[in-house]
Amino acid sequence: MPELPEVETVARGLRQAILGRRILSVRFGKTDFIDDPAALEQHLPGRQIEAVERYGKFILLRLSAVSRETRVAANGDAAQASLLVHLGMTGQIAPSPAGRALEKHTHVCILLDDGRELRYTDARRFGRIAYLTKALLAEELTGFGTDPLEVSEMEFANRICGRRARIKALLLDQSVLRGIGNIYADESLWKAKIHPARLGAKLSRKQAETLRRVLRHILQKAIVLRGSSISDFLDAKGEPGEYQRHHRAYGREGKSCYRCKTRIRRAMVAGRSSYFCPTCQHSPRGFAALPLLGKNGRKNKRTEGSTGSGKRRAQRNRREEMGNHL
């Protein structure tokens, strides 16, 4: 699940691997997660990849102008276009020899001028790809919060301490800070000894500063270790990260706290599984964790029966498969 450290790792890898390459052509598999596939086919060929940047959980490939004429005709706008890539849950993007067999769920192949292809694979297609002119990109990126690696003490406290939402929800809210996901929210809250369900307004300025500091430290360390490979995250070289070995809370339900040996518990906060130590991280009044796992390791069941997801799946499967030309 790519969050800031994973996306940063991928961006660095791509920067090293494909900076300066020219795009020759584009082909697609399924395109339902691409804003406007035709725009990619029309505008990518001929462009050079001039920069690779990260913005929150987005990867931005900055594209050159095709020619002086295009630059003039487009009034400078198309000349500064970008390809925006969001990896969602399962997205991977990496260069590959053009002749190599396609991995399953490969949905975009961008042929480069050195005989390689930049390939995007995404089993769940929660990701997103869009070709955006300068103006559209600027519009797209408004409303995001500050990068947590750059946010000042004052700004962080101001963005947290005045809010009635739960701190976990605030950390996950990309308009508060950009780039944090479920793993690094839980890890930083554990380190700062703050319960995920605490309200932002209930944090002291001192607690907020502790949280900012540990969050930054954890993100930096995770970047050094090339992110966390939980399910299937791989960097631009196809290699897994190492930070999952350093997780102290996330995914550790029932295991003992590294500080106090209490068993780590799980609760639903902001609609996400949230892992915390019930001793180190004081729960707000009346907030209950979910019952611990049974000894068979089976996850806790949801409340009442809902056969909805199964029915929905069946309906989707009956729909005509379309759009796969690879």
Next chain:
DNA sequence: CTCGATCCCTGGACGC
């Protein structure tokens, strides 16, 4: 403003 619910999607784990 904040919340939960619902949807998108598929692989994998698990129950029976």
Next chain:
DNA sequence: TGCGTCCAGGGATCGA
């Protein structure tokens, strides 16, 4: 072994 069910989660959206 195999089918049904649940779960993971970022983000959009909608109603309470």
